[in-house]
Amino acid sequence: MRRVLLGLFVLIFLATAKGLAAEKRVALVIGNATYEHAGELANPLNDADDIAGKLETLGFEVVKGTDLDFTGMRRTVRDFVNSLRDADIALFYYAGHGLQVRGRNYLVPVDAQLRSENDIDFEAMPISLVMSAMERLSKTNLIFLDACRNNPLARNLARSMGTRSTSVGNGLARIGSGVGTLVSFSTQPGNVALDGDGRNSPFTAALVEHLGHPGEDISQSLVRVRVDVLQATGGQQIPWENSSLTGKVILKQQQTSATGPTPDLQIELAYWNSIKDATDTEYFESYLSQYPNGKFVAIARLKLQDLKRPRTSAKEPAEPPKPVENNPSADPQVAVLQPQEEPNREQQPPETGNDKALVRSLQAELNRLGCKAGTADGVWGRKSRQALENYARHSGRSVAALDVSPDLLERLKRDPSRVCPAANGPGLNGSWMLVRISRGPCGWARQSQIVQIRDGVITRGTNWKGTVSETGRVDIKLYFFHEGRTQSNTLTGTIGEDGGKGTFRHDQGNCRGNFTMTRQ
Template sequence: MNAALKLCALAALLAQLLALPALAQDRRVALVIGNSAYKNAPALPNTVNDARDTAEALRKVGFEVVDGVDLDKRGMDTALFRFARLARDADAVMFYYAGHGFQFNGENFLVPVEARIDDEVSVQYETLKLSEVITALGFAKGVKIMVLDACRNNPFVAQLSKNQATRSFSVGTGLAPIARAQGMVTAYATQANDVAADGSGRNSPFTAALVQEMRQPGLEIATMFRRVQKAVYDATGGKQTPELSLSLLGDFYLNREETDADIWRRLRSSDDVAEIKAFIQRFPASFFAVDARTRLDLLERRSVSASEREKLENEFAARERALLERLRQAEKSRQQAASDLADRDAGKTDAKGAAPLPVEAPRQAPVALAPAVKPSDAGERERLARELAQREQELTALEAEKVKLSQERLERERAVAAMINSGGVVKELTAPEKPLLPSVRPPRQEPQPQERTVVDRRSSETLGGSDASAPARGSKNRRPGGARDCTEELMRAQLGDGGGSSLQGCR
């Protein structure tokens, strides 16, 4: 039993919590009627458009709208009944009417499309009393707004005057003034007891101005209707001036959306091009539209700058990768050529597979013998030296090309920056802090000649390959590092023709 009670209490609490947002929500309700196709009175071409455009504008600013066009007496009563139901405890309510209306004995009446007004009895039962609308508005707890675009000529004056009763009555022009009530805003399309124009366009001058001003956010209702008055006065050349009766204790805003100032305060540092374009399109005449266009120009220039920079980066990245690969291959070839030359100078097997000559001479030889060198070895070494020199030249050319490419890239970046910077809003692209291309060539180290010693078994004399006192045979026999080309001496020593002293300084 206790568990069931707890469950019920929890469900009730949950229902209350769910109901809180609905209670806190600002409720707005409107009734919009536009009558045009009158059967017993002149038709009004613009009233249906006026009603539909007003209903659409009210929905956009948060009103729940009950609307109808070309309503008969029953239709108008039904619409008013629905509106009164919804108006209970609403925070704001509004009634808008476009159609025929007139005053009779100081009271205002709205005319359904099928009404036939012949005498004062038909006035009471064929029309909708404006006082009934005021009663429905009174159900709301908040602001009450009544807008009447119905101050047109009374089409029933002739019939009423012809069929008047014995007691006196009066038929006035336009609509009669309405007693001011607390929390009530009443807007007439023209001044009391005056006639309003229907207009030759889609809307009447009054409704056209009203719909336009309702689209502007952040306008207090008194300011909004003053702007409507000014617009109608200008559009009609001073022939029509709307009238406003207002009795509010505070401010009220029909359109509570952000103003242009509010939106621009949020967008002024934004990088969203689409939002700024939407702001300019929505508020083309705004004070902040100039700032928005300047910001948009800056963002578009930045976008062009980023696009051009990316294109430049991709282009030079491909060229740099290709050049880097060529540098690697050239350095690899140079290292191979240097290694082959070093191996040749050290007496190792050459590239063609020739084995080194024996180092040791026969025991019976009177002098120390060195390995025999074939005449073709000298040509092979010269070939390797030429190949190494060629590789060195290739690397030097590639290094120069690398510097040229880096300079070209820097010049292209400056050219792009200068083109984009024509408006003075984009800074010049700076040069890269690091080299654009890494160096693939390590510091060159020349191969050092290795010393070889030959022991003279007869005299036990040691010969040094780097002896500085060795006589020179001529510049044509000199090798890098000061060593002589001793091919001839080695061959003669092998044949027993020559002494050990002649081999000093040889490699």
Template sequence: MRYITLLLSLICMALTVNSAQADRRVAFVVGNGAYKNVAPLPNPSVDAKAMAAALRNVGFEVVEGVNLTRDKMTERLLDFGKKAQGADVAVFFYAGHGIAISGTNYLLPIDADIKSEMDVKLGAAINIDLTLDQTMGDAKVKLVFLDACRDNPFAAKIKSNSATRSVNVGSGLAEMKSGEGTLIAFATGPGQTALDGTEGGNSPFTRALLANVTQPGVEIQQAMTKVRAQVNEETNKGQLPWGHTNLIGTVYLNGAPAPAAPGAAAPAQQQVALAPNAEVEVEFWRSIKDSNKAEEFKAYLTNYPNGQFRSLAQSRVASLEQGGNKPDATRNLSAGIDPAVFTEESSQLSEDQIGLDKGQRRDVQRRLNGLGFDTKVTGIFNQDTRNVITRWQAARGYPKSGYLNRLQHRALLSEIIATQPATASSSSDDDEKPAPRKRASGGGGGGGSAPAPRQSGGGGDPAHMGRFMGGVVGGILR
């Protein structure tokens, strides 16, 4: 009997998996912050990219956009509407400015220039009710998340140009009712305004959504209860998300809890829950890796303070902020290394004591390039390379000289960077013989037990090889 029960449990699990895989999931994710006619918002684009990555990780096809004009938003909505026809689950996420006029809510494209109620009614803004009805009406389950309850930036203009008639221009968004199979969640209550959060990070509401709605085995309404509690706590009871739901069944974005098999150990579920977060992190990194905005890398560091791309993100921030003149921030870039690296001076003598051959100098130049400090890879430390080393030292809070010492060299090797494998980037060395390697003397390194210098490929040092392979993985993901 016990074996029959186990077999039935396994069959149910298999059917559940097959059903989940067959579900058609579509999401619309947009964040508008770079407004042309009112003050910009720093967080919506970061919120949207993080949410898109999280939804893709649990099987959604995502129609995504950031900082969209009216025409571009319309294009994305038409695409989403086609894809959402007959979908099992459709998600609508928007972060940015939204306004309420006479009880109707509107989303604002970045080129919105609203001077009167007529501008809104004639299409300068996007009617939320009409949009949801037209794009998601055929979906079986509809989930709507609106992180748009900010102050109306056009309120004064609309009121001043509507002196001859009564126009109700709301603060925040107006209450909305959900139809059958729909959940609507707002960042805060009707008529209230929500917080943007720390610049370059996620808003409190989006951060709570990311932490809860795609957790394995958590039903969406349970997740939203946790979202409300998290935002309420983070804002010291200054913001309480509000929503309306008319769902007629249980909804799981990351799999329903599997039936407990007799004698099954509980820790197995905990291990399963770890994998999606890692994939979300990688997807998030891919979405920002080519960015030239420091705030997007800061957002990665906020969401993944110990993430696998932490060093590279910190380096990109330092590079984009040009020079790292904030000692406390730059020291964190080399966390975990010998503290003496921040005080020990370097010179031509200390660099000679490391004994870098031409291949190792190329490795240094490649690493500096991977960290955003561009220099030519020649194997020769000319004045250009000296200047780049000086900038790297400044960004890390090390004494600036343009020369390396043993501790600084080790610190550079310890940073995970987007480098290329030696076979792909040093083909010009094929006909060169490496210069004889010098042994380090006891001085200049902060300790007489330092290992001999390593070749650019990592030599036989397993720890260095691990760091080097980490850099190669980073290079592939770029």
């Protein structure tokens, strides 16, 4: 029977997981501003930061680089391409200088000089390099180019070409695309876009505002973008796009009031339905271990108590009710109904002197281990039980096996240090912008990501693992795939409610630098 139930659960889980599989979305975001031979642009770094943050909220895994030289730009593009396999949607956003030569479009790294036509292939990156990889590996491709800015490098190149200077055009040229690709320019082909006076360029500000409008197709969002840019530039700049999409692309689904259960809850429900009628304690202990805060915890505990209760062969007959004497002169009697014990009421151990002393010791040990049982008052209430569940979750032990007992106390005493992560108060919980600034041979100057802090744990996808200690010490490991193998960065520093800072280093190379953290 156990094998049958286990097999049934596996089938339910696989069917549910298949229906709930998340769409894979990958984005490349590049912002180049600090040009060594063309002056500095005002907005691209902010543009890249804000677009990356927007895309992360829409479920994209973002590969991001800022102020990239030629080597860094190609390395970043290669990392993006390596992550594209089986992607449902691939997106490329670029802010910085771009130019067209003989009808081909190029993106310009920050170290480019472009003193002659021969330098193009060695100092600039053709847009087609990124597009061809996207169209080969992804089903749907979205490309946004805020790269039509007034470019002194293009003017220098045109002067060096003499009579052939007409081969260097203003802005970017029209781009043909394969099936399933949309290319969006900040302005129409051959024209020059404006940087704007605010934090972002007019085009990027509109993208951040309108991308991912709930239930809206991308083409509708780009109409909103066009209207905003026309208004912001007094009609001087008209965003333009070329699309060969074959269906709607909705970056954020419309939320409805009648939403079904979440994916995690559906899986839990399937598991519970497969074991709820079992007569073996192991099933319910397994449930409590997998779902210490699940919807059926109270019922599972009661089932365990019932299954562990000794069974007697026969029950004593109930005492028959006593007859009521017919005495009219007596005062009328009112029957009092005793309330039934609530089936989900939290069970507490008997409050004998020894048990209260045991509970106080358990509460003290849970507090020592960072699991926050509250005041050691000898009452095993909700806070104490929650602390024990937190201990079980972070120690990897089954909560069902952690009965209030001297054995449990001995087990807690054997843990030498904190088990539950530090919460550091609610003041640090939330979204933080982490910005890394290179001070070594990294191939990039500045990168930023949005990370989440929750109860002393720092997360961002599956490749970031970090903690914040009670004293505010930050320790982060960032894993990434580069040059055919998994590599990592180590970040260490300090953080408080006003912000944080520290240093980072590449564990397998010489890249190093500083980082800052600011609340979002």
